Amino acid sequence: MADDEHKPKRRKTKTANDASVVKIGNKTISLSAYLAPEKKPLEKPPSIQEPVATEEPQRDVIKENDPQTQTPHPPKRTTSNGDPSLLKSRKALPIWAHQSEIKASLRGDNDLLLIVGETGSGKSTQVPQFLCDEPWCRRKKAQVQSDTVNVGGMIAITQPRRVAATTLAGRVAREMGTPLGASREGSVGYSVRFDHNVPKGTKIKFLTEGMLLQELLRDPNLRQYSAVIVDEIHERSVDVDLIAGFLKQILSGDKVGRGGIPLKVVIMSATADVEKIQTFFAPHNSRSPVRLLQIKGRQYPVEIKHTSKPVTDIQEALLKQIFDIHLHEPLPGDILAFLTGQEEIESAQRLIEEYCETLASDVPKLLVCPLYGQLSIQAQQNAFLPAKKGFIRKVVLATNIAETSVTVPGVRYVIDCGKAKVKQFRSQLGMESLLAKAISKSSAIQRTGRAGREGPGKCYRLYTSATYDSLKEADLPEILRNDVLGAVLTMKARGINDILSFPLMDFPDIESVEKALIHLHFLGALADDGTITEVGRKLALFPISAPYGRVLLAAREPQYDCLLEVIDIIACITSGDNIFHQLQSEEVREEVEEYRKELYRREGDILTYLTTMQRYAAENADRIEWCKKRKVNIRNMKQALNIRKQLRGICLKEKLLTETPPPDPQPFVPMSPERAISLLKCFMKGFGTKCALLAPDSSYVTIQGKHVVAIHPSSVLHGQKREAIMFLEHVFTQRSYVKKVSTIQADWIVEAMEGH
DNA sequence: AGCTTTCCC
Numbered sequence: 001m002a003d004d005e006h007k008p009k010r011r012k013t014k015t016a017n018d019a020s021v022v023k024i025g026n027k028t029i030s031l032s033a034y035l036a037p038e039k040k041p042l043e044k045p046p047s048i049q050e051p052v053a054t055e056e057p058q059r060d061v062i063k064e065n066d067p068q069t070q071t072p073h074p075p076k077r078t079t080s081n082g083d084p085s086l087l088k089s090r091k092a093l094p095i096w097a098h099q100s101e102i103k104a105s106l107r108g109d110n111d112l113l114l115i116v117g118e119t120g121s122g123k124s125t126q127v128p129q130f131l132c133d134e135p136w137c138r139r140k141k142a143q144v145q146s147d148t149v150n151v152g153g154m155i156a157i158t159q160p161r162r163v164a165a166t167t168l169a170g171r172v173a174r175e176m177g178t179p180l181g182a183s184r185e186g187s188v189g190y191s192v193r194f195d196h197n198v199p200k201g202t203k204i205k206f207l208t209e210g211m212l213l214q215e216l217l218r219d220p221n222l223r224q225y226s227a228v229i230v231d232e233i234h235e236r237s238v239d240v241d242l243i244a245g246f247l248k249q250i251l252s253g254d255k256v257g258r259g260g261i262p263l264k265v266v267i268m269s270a271t272a273d274v275e276k277i278q279t280f281f282a283p284h285n286s287r288s289p290v291r292l293l294q295i296k297g298r299q300y301p302v303e304i305k306h307t308s309k310p311v312t313d314i315q316e317a318l319l320k321q322i323f324d325i326h327l328h329e330p331l332p333g334d335i336l337a338f339l340t341g342q343e344e345i346e347s348a349q350r351l352i353e354e355y356c357e358t359l360a361s362d363v364p365k366l367l368v369c370p371l372y373g374q375l376s377i378q379a380q381q382n383a384f385l386p387a388k389k390g391f392i393r394k395v396v397l398a399t400n401i402a403e404t405s406v407t408v409p410g411v412r413y414v415i416d417c418g419k420a421k422v423k424q425f426r427s428q429l430g431m432e433s434l435l436a437k438a439i440s441k442s443s444a445i446q447r448t449g450r451a452g453r454e455g456p457g458k459c460y461r462l463y464t465s466a467t468y469d470s471l472k473e474a475d476l477p478e479i480l481r482n483d484v485l486g487a488v489l490t491m492k493a494r495g496i497n498d499i500l501s502f503p504l505m506d507f508p509d510i511e512s513v514e515k516a517l518i519h520l521h522f523l524g525a526l527a528d529d530g531t532i533t534e535v536g537r538k539l540a541l542f543p544i545s546a547p548y549g550r551v552l553l554a555a556r557e558p559q560y561d562c563l564l565e566v567i568d569i570i571a572c573i574t575s576g577d578n579i580f581h582q583l584q585s586e587e588v589r590e591e592v593e594e595y596r597k598e599l600y601r602r603e604g605d606i607l608t609y610l611t612t613m614q615r616y617a618a619e620n621a622d623r624i625e626w627c628k629k630r631k632v633n634i635r636n637m638k639q640a641l642n643i644r645k646q647l648r649g650i651c652l653k654e655k656l657l658t659e660t661p662p663p664d665p666q667p668f669v670p671m672s673p674e675r676a677i678s679l680l681k682c683f684m685k686g687f688g689t690k691c692a693l694l695a696p697d698s699s700y701v702t703i704q705g706k707h708v709v710a711i712h713p714s715s716v717l718h719g720q721k722r723e724a725i726m727f728l729e730h731v732f733t734q735r736s737y738v739k740k741v742s743t744i745q746a747d748w749i750v751e752a753m754e755g756h
Numbered sequence: 757a758g759c760t761t762t763c764c765c
Binding site: 160161162192193208209210211213214235237238239340341342343372373374399400401403404405420421422423434436478486541542543544577578582646710712713714718719731733734735737739 | 757758759760761762763764765
């Protein structure tokens with residue numbers, strides 16, 4: 001259709017007079033097979049049996065700890081003695097029957113237990129409660145060298161995500177009759193970044209994996225704990241892999257640092273593939289394997305349907321599947337479709353909505369809800385709210401955010417495209433890639449399970465069963481996909497000199513470890529002999545990556561003298577994906593760019609971030625309105641202020657700052673061009689290797705590796721030609737892009753290298 | 757040659 005050619009991106013359905021045909025790109029797809037000749041009224045749903053109680057707390061429903069964002073089923077009120085109905089539901093959990101077995105298995109000399117419990121088994125809430133009254137869990141006095149110290153008394157339980165840690169803590173606190181926030185004393189607490197609630201008398205402390213790692217740096221023996229429970233180890237984050245390594249060392253060590261008192265360790269996983277974990281924790285000289293307890297979960301059955309032939313066009317198959325479900329399956333029952341990214345979601349949404357308009361009026365409406373991380377909280381909220389009763393069905397188009405991070409209520413039908421975008425660091429190239437790849441079986445199973453949380457469901461896989469069989473069992477653990485710079489620094493700071501001998505369930509390539517060691521040496525974090533330096537020790541204390549930490553330390557040196565400014569910039573950069581929203585249409589662009597003019601600096605993104613933070617902090621009237629006008633991400637700016645406060649706090653504690661900075665709002669004073677140069681040179685201390693020069697053919701070529709790179713469209717320098725640039729990120733997506741770009745002079749590169 | 761899966765200190 002020629003009239004569509006001027007808008008190639010906007011795919012259109014055909015006119016309403018031919019409702020059985022959809023046009024996608026240059027293809028015409030017939031939907032007639034799905035439009036039943038006589039549109040039979042949708043049946044009432046069969047009466048659903050009483051749910052078999054997936055008595056996991058209502059966690060993960062909401063991303064942020066926003067008091068506004070209540071779960072669809074608000075928590076029951078409790079009395080100060082605990083709600084008897086809570087005990088009743090606890091007893092209904094599959095894990096309840098194993099209580100004495102779990103207690104018994106950790107008494108005596110056995111310090112390690114592995115529990116495999118599927119979704120809904122209740123392990124996260126119950127296991128710590130089972131253990132916290134055990135005799136070994138009391139705080140004891142012990143001799144460490146010549147000191148008398150307290151050892152034990154608390155149980156730590158780690159979670160990969162903040163929301164999980166805080167909501168589980170809330171749930172367990174209520175179950176134990178000491179609700180959080182009700183009193184200054186209680187038996188349950190939590191600790192996540194920017195949010196700590198550990199009442200006096202806490203026996204059970206939920207924390208994120210990153211928090212426990214920080215505690216490990218300060219106390220390698222974890223003396224305040226009698227036990228550590230590692231939950232969701234199957235997710236295999238870098239942090240949980242490091243924790244597993246440290247715990248293995250503590251278990252097999254001499255316990256001198258704990259005054260001879262053992263640390264009990266419980267490892268919990270949701271997937272049945274446990275051999276690796278068992279082998280990892282098995283002591284070298286032991287004949288007895290690691291004790292293992294397997295507990296069934298409580299899920300409704302989900303019927304799985306594969307395609308008979310490989311799918312060539314995901315959008316087409318998706319559209320057909322959605323309308324097939326919609327026209328043939330009863331209400332209620334929402335649809336959750338897993339797609340790879342924002343663009344795919346947006347184009348699918350357009351197609352569905354356009355096709356919906358052609359549906360007959362007696363067909364229930366479809367409400368399309370996109371769901372991905374960059375979406376604002378309010379926009380995400382739509383996906384969680386129940387659709388209006390009766391004549392409407394919700395279709396949630398999600399990235400893999402809906403796989404583990406959030407739970408969408410009301411879903412009975414899952415559509416799985418079989419792919420996900422995966423970040424992979426290529427240490428040889430010093431860059432990362434972000435590309436859509438086939439998911440693993442375990443990921444496919446996880447997606448399928450999302451259909452069976454509230455009743456029996458169906459999962460439509462947009463791939464064949466042969467394709468499913470060919471999938472890898474599990475995803476590559478993050479430690480094999482990420483830059484190991486941070487992991488190596490954490491080990492070094494925790495006193496692990498010989499990185500190669502550190503116990504890890506999966507060990508990264510030797511070359512990538514070597515690259516990380518060299519990089520850390522370049523940053524001054526390691527001495528020539530590979531031992532950690534004072535600089536390295538400091539870097540490990542900051543909640544930012546080592547190169548940013550190095551810039552922060554340099555900023556305090558007299559020739560740069562820009563610590564507060566560097567903190568502002570790093571706070572913006574590490575607050576989220578991008579503090580600037582992407583501008584969609586041309587009209588919005590023109591209007592917003594007019595406002596953004598006062599933020600943009602010709603020196604590039606670093607100075608633009610600084611200006612943005614300074615103007616935001618100077619804004620005293622209405623920061624929300626200020627952000628809206630400039631299309632600045634409010635969530636990220638609030639987060640940036642939190643990070644700024646935390647970084648300032650650490651700098652004060654570490655004596656990098658001598659006095660408390662003045663409170664907001666401060667009048668905005670633009671940084672002079674001279675100081676801007678000094679600031680950029682300061683960033684070269686951390687990113688001196690990440691520069692590119694303009695080649696005669698006006699492409700940019702990196703100084704290390706000689707890669708041709710393009711300035712990413714999100715940069716204020718996009719489309720501009722400068723002699724030399726410094727970039728903070730290098731990602732391959734559609735092509736090789738550099739992000740967070742600043743103008744530099746070529747001779748600074750030499751200057752920056754001379755110090756090393 | 758105009759863009760970004762998801763967490764976390």
